[in-house]
Amino acid sequence: MRRWRRLFAPTVAGLVLLVGWEVGVRASGLPAFVLPAPSQVARTAVDVAPLLGGHVVTTLTEAGLGLLVGAVVGLLLAVLIAAFPWVQDTVYPLVTLTQTVPTVVLAPLLILWAGFGLLPKVVLVALTAFFPVLVAAVTAMAAVDAEHAEMVAGLGGTRRHQFWLVQLPASVPGALGGLRVAATYAIGAAVVAEYLAGQSGLGVLVQRSRKGYAVDQILVAVVLVAVLTGLLFLLVDGLARLATPWQRPSTPSRPGRTPA
Amino acid sequence: MTTSPSTEAVVAPGDVTPAPALEVVGLTVTFPAVGRRGTDVVALRDVDLRVAAGEFVAVVGPSGCGKSTLLRVLAGLTPAGATVDARAVTTPVDASGARATAWMPQRDGLLPWRRAWSNALVGARIAGVDRAVADARARALFDAFGLAGFERAWPHELSGGMRQRLALLRTCLPGRPVLLLDEPFGALDAITRRRMNGWLAGLDLAGHGRPDGAGRAVVLVTHDVDEALLLADRVVVLSDRPGRVVLDLRVPRGDPTAARQVLLEALDPQGGTSASGGA
Numbered sequence: 250m251r252r253w254r255r256l257f258a259p260t261v262a263g264l265v266l267l268v269g270w271e272v273g274v275r276a277s278g279l280p281a282f283v284l285p286a287p288s289q290v291a292r293t294a295v296d297v298a299p300l301l302g303g304h305v306v307t308t309l310t311e312a313g314l315g316l317l318v319g320a321v322v323g324l325l326l327a328v329l330i331a332a333f334p335w336v337q338d339t340v341y342p343l344v345t346l347t348q349t350v351p352t353v354v355l356a357p358l359l360i361l362w363a364g365f366g367l368l369p370k371v372v373l374v375a376l377t378a379f380f381p382v383l384v385a386a387v388t389a390m391a392a393v394d395a396e397h398a399e400m401v402a403g404l405g406g407t408r409r410h411q412f413w414l415v416q417l418p419a420s421v422p423g424a425l426g427g428l429r430v431a432a433t434y435a436i437g438a439a440v441v442a443e444y445l446a447g448q449s450g451l452g453v454l455v456q457r458s459r460k461g462y463a464v465d466q467i468l469v470a471v472v473l474v475a476v477l478t479g480l481l482f483l484l485v486d487g488l489a490r491l492a493t494p495w496q497r498p499s500t501p502s503r504p505g506r507t508p509a
Numbered sequence: 510m511t512t513s514p515s516t517e518a519v520v521a522p523g524d525v526t527p528a529p530a531l532e533v534v535g536l537t538v539t540f541p542a543v544g545r546r547g548t549d550v551v552a553l554r555d556v557d558l559r560v561a562a563g564e565f566v567a568v569v570g571p572s573g574c575g576k577s578t579l580l581r582v583l584a585g586l587t588p589a590g591a592t593v594d595a596r597a598v599t600t601p602v603d604a605s606g607a608r609a610t611a612w613m614p615q616r617d618g619l620l621p622w623r624r625a626w627s628n629a630l631v632g633a634r635i636a637g638v639d640r641a642v643a644d645a646r647a648r649a650l651f652d653a654f655g656l657a658g659f660e661r662a663w664p665h666e667l668s669g670g671m672r673q674r675l676a677l678l679r680t681c682l683p684g685r686p687v688l689l690l691d692e693p694f695g696a697l698d699a700i701t702r703r704r705m706n707g708w709l710a711g712l713d714l715a716g717h718g719r720p721d722g723a724g725r726a727v728v729l730v731t732h733d734v735d736e737a738l739l740l741a742d743r744v745v746v747l748s749d750r751p752g753r754v755v756l757d758l759r760v761p762r763g764d765p766t767a768a769r770q771v772l773l774e775a776l777d778p779q780g781g782t783s784a785s786g787g788a
Binding site: 396399400401402403404405406415418421495 | 584585586603607608609610611612613614616618620621622623631632634635636663664665679680683685689
């Protein structure tokens with residue numbers, strides 16, 4: 250009953266909103282360059298569908314590569330911070346400080362330095378993605394279970410053993426949690442970078458549509474960004490589950506939990 | 510065995526005690542005061558303990574008497590902030606000069622991201638045991654410890670008793686000459702615990718049957734007198750804090766009733782002769 254309501258209620262609410270939007274636009278006679286009706290957005294989506302493929306591939310490439318680079322850099326930096334206290338003392342405050350600058354603000358600089366191609370977008374996505382991975386991994390490594398550390402020490406383990414046997418594996422679930430967060434930012438960061446310069450990508454599509462007052466095309470792009478972000482999140486979430494099989498309960502332990 | 514005790518243990522006929530594999534003399538451990546007006550807490554005072562290779566010694570005492578602290582000092586795990594003072598602490602070292610003791614915590618300490626087999630090999634990996642040798646030992650021990658068939662299980666899929674057995678297996682596998690067991694079954698329910706102790710008694714961890722002192726020195730910390738009598742060759746009783754050795758009793762073969770009475774009286778001098786358990 251509850252599960253049914255959980256699916257049903259938001260679906261109905263969404264449909265009501267869409268119908269309200271459709272009726273509102275038709276009744277008020279708003280011009281399409283201000284707010285097109287959802288039916289028109291859908292028609293435009295079908296019309297421009299052949300053009301969308303290239304844009305989607307560009308944006309996904311930027312977001313995927315940026316996420317990968319960001320995750321690797323974040324994890325490596327977290328490992329260095331955990332392994333060498335002096336790295337923690339010198340680098341970590343600086344890295345935290347850099348986060349006071351929203352990465353989006355850096356986009357024009359990156360384009361000046363790295364050109365109009367793929368590189369500045371990947372760098373921007375990586376800059377956005379590495380921080381949540383880094384913070385989550387550092388936190389997880391610092392919060393290592395004392396029980397595990399003592400077990401290793403009690404068997405004669407050195408600092409090296411502590412790191413490889415306990416700290417590093419203990420940081421994996423945390424780092425993956427950070428990666429999930431980063432995944433939700435990745436497409437958005439790529440699109441913003443594309444606003445400023447580029448030949449292809451959903452951000453480029455949005456900018457071109459804006460210049461032509463094609464609000465329906467902008468809305469198509471918005472929906473696509475949302476869908477792609479959702480898919481990217483699901484992909485990262487699935488990979489994270491595969492990478493941490495010990496966190497999968499062998500029997501469902503929480504009653505009423507909807508199967509994913 | 511990849512380890513060699515620093516002290517040669519020789520079993521001589523008669524009452525001659527062999528050279529100890531493990532020795533502390535005059536051990537005093539002090540914890541700093543907690544809070545502003547507290548005073549320093551002396552956990553252990555002037556404790557002597559000698560354990561020979563092939564000997565199983567149980568250390569019993571009331572809660573908070575410092576018996577776990579004693580075991581930690583032997584394992585090289587100095588409690589944070591504590592001051593350790595001793596005239597001598599002798600523990601065996603391995604070929605590379607590292608301490609060759611294996612300590613098992615009260616809680617199993619299993620790594621949740623390693624399957625049972627892989628958890629079992631943690632101790633061997635730390636001790637630098639060759640992988641093929643470790644695998645062969647693990648195969649034999651998984652059978653002996655009743656864990657055969659659970660090699661690929663995650664720790665959270667095992668029962669409490671199995672987790673403790675796996676933790677003990679991990680501790681035994683490197684073949685260290687000294688085993689330090691801190692209430693290995695203390696967290697289990699009474700029935701499982703009784704069963705585990707029966708099984709452990711049959712396992713002969715110290716290796717009594719082995720010739721020329723090839724056995725291990727085993728120190729077991731417990732608050733359970735019956736557990737101590739069942740498993741150990743010798744029982745050392747610590748007093749209330751500050752812990753001092755008040756009795757060092759060789760467990761007689763045969764009927765332990767008399768020994769049990771002596772132990773209970775040593776544990777609870779005020780309690781007189783009442784035979785109600787000394788927890």
